[in-house]
Amino acid sequence: MSLTSENILLVGSLLLFISIIVGKTSYKFGVPTLLLFLTIGMLAGSEGIGGIRFDNPKNAQLIGVISLNFILFSGGLDTNWNTIKPILREGVVLATLGVLLTAITLGVFIYYVTDFTIYESMLLGSIVSSTDAAAVFSILRSKSLALKKNIRPTLELESGSNDPMAYVLTIAFLTLVINQDQSVASVVPMFLQQMIVGTIAGFGFGYASKIIINRINLGFEGLYPVLVISLMFITFSATDFVGGNGFLAIYICAVYLGNQDIIQKKTILKMYDGLAWLMQIVLFLTLGLLVFPSKIIPYIGVGMLISVFLILIARPVAVFVSLVFFKMKLRRRFYISWVGLRGAVPIVFATYPLLAGIEKADMIFSIVFFISVTSVLIQGTSLGVVAKWLRVGIPEQAKKITPIDELLLDLPKSALQEFTVSPEFSPINKRIVDLHFPPEAFIVMIKRGDHYIRPGGSTVIKANDVLMVLADNPEDYQKVEECLFHPKYAKSS
Helix, strand or coil: CECCCCCHHHHHHHHHHHHHHHHHHHHHHCCCHHHHHHHHHHHHECCCCCCEECCCHHHHHHHHHHHHHHHHHHHHHCCCHHHHHHHHHHHHHHHHHHHHHHHHHHHHHHHHHCCCCHHHHHHHHHHCCCCCHHHHHHHHHHHCCCECCCHHHHHHHHHHHCHHHHHHHHHHHHHHHHCCCCCHHHHHHHHHHHHHHHHHHHHHHHHHHHHHHHHCCCCCCCHHHHHHHHHHHHHHHHHHHCCCCHHHHHHHHHHHHHCCCCCCHHHHHHHHHHHHHHHHHHHHHHHHHHCCHHHHHHHHHHHHHHHHHHHHHHHHHHHHHHCCCCCCCHHHHHHHHHCCCCCHHHHHHCHHHHHHCCCCHHHHHHHHHHHHHHHHHHCHHHHHHHHHHCCCECCHHHCCCCHHHHHHHCCCCCEEEEEECCCCECCCCCEHHHCCCCCCCEEEEEEECCEEECCCCCCECCCCCEEEEEECCHHHHHHHHHHHCCHHHECCC
């Protein structure tokens, strides 16, 4: 079957529906949902029962880049600064040095076990050097793994921020494969430019996005998520246009926004959570359609050899060397080494050699696909078992609830208290979003005279307003009082 404008919506919606239904029950059998999506795509493909012929790496790459925008941005929005601050250095080192060491270690191994040139070997090593954000976020959250100390935020920070490093290495070594006369030193300026410009752009666009979101009064709640989508794509494309790393920029921008008080934050977070799942499904279905199983079979042997070396040698070496100067128990280092999931991102990066038309592009793509599948299948299905074996897991009921969880889950509060906003000593004529209201409490209603107002981030506090606040304990109400009656909000006489 060929995809046409008449049947693309029908076929796409059916594949999406089947993926959701099958994915709902997949964990009963210990199979990661993302692998199911990929399998459904392969079954629907040209060599599967669906017979859908899709052999367009360019379109697959475009879908992949768009999907990664949503996945990385959603992961950034969900990243709580107070949670990652204690492990920020470890996460950054794993996302940079760890990726580089993985690429080099694996590249050297590939060079000695295949007929690849050293640059081709390093290219393949770079493509699979980063852990996959979609796979890590999806599997950790779907399994609701409760892990000791700071293991989980370390893993999520690493997976959310290490794709840019892998992307830069992939482009750098692809350039060297195409231009054999160039040296490694020739791509260093490009590497530095990508990382430095991407970092600066991420913070810059994050700060600008906060101002835009809070100062533009759109009037409709549903328009704010649309506004954020536009800002996300502007951040990525503008950063890429000036030579920076767009993936790094959107992740930093999202982390910044996720830790600020912005209007309709709850609506934005919920929408991105759903869109991230949609994009993960679309991404894996698309890559499944792109794959021809008959082309992978000849490389199963070498693919398994490389995959085992990556899981058991290259990843652990990179993790242990990267974390050598940090205090961390040995079993926690082993667990971080094991959660080196590869997923859709390496397959997307493997389309770059295909589009560049290098000699071994098909072989690289097939090996990368096999590595990603085996990683999700072997590591993804064993995260819970390995956590118990290494004693790094904790009972599910002991798992801490983050501020983002509280915002998304609508957790019930146990007490209601009213606060009257006095005209002499209160934040009169200020919007709720500008008050930095404590996340532990919610303003559920405002009584203004004889009228009741449903508050939002843009609602302006007036004199004599009665705020009805829900919270859990007296300490939370103490924070509310400090926020509402802080001296800096006192009216000048």
